Amino acid sequence: MEYEKIPIHLKMTLTIKEAAEYSNIGINKIEKMLREPNCPFVLYVGTKKLVKRKEFEEFISKKLII
DSSP: OOOOOOOGGGOSEEOHHHHHHHHTOOHHHHHHHHHSTTOTTEEEETTEEEEEHHHHHHHHHTOSOO
16 A cells, blocks of 8 residues: 655654755754754654654744754
């Protein structure tokens, strides 16, 4: 069974690579942001880190400098 590819803007969570493509922020910078205490947009699935898309968008929209 093959799944249709879901557009990034419709996904609930993104991989770090997808978040980098979506936001035009580098992978290393996103990884650093995810390691910050109380990061509002990190979701742990086991040891894997995902980015909560809506929270990530809100976080970025409120920032002048990252």
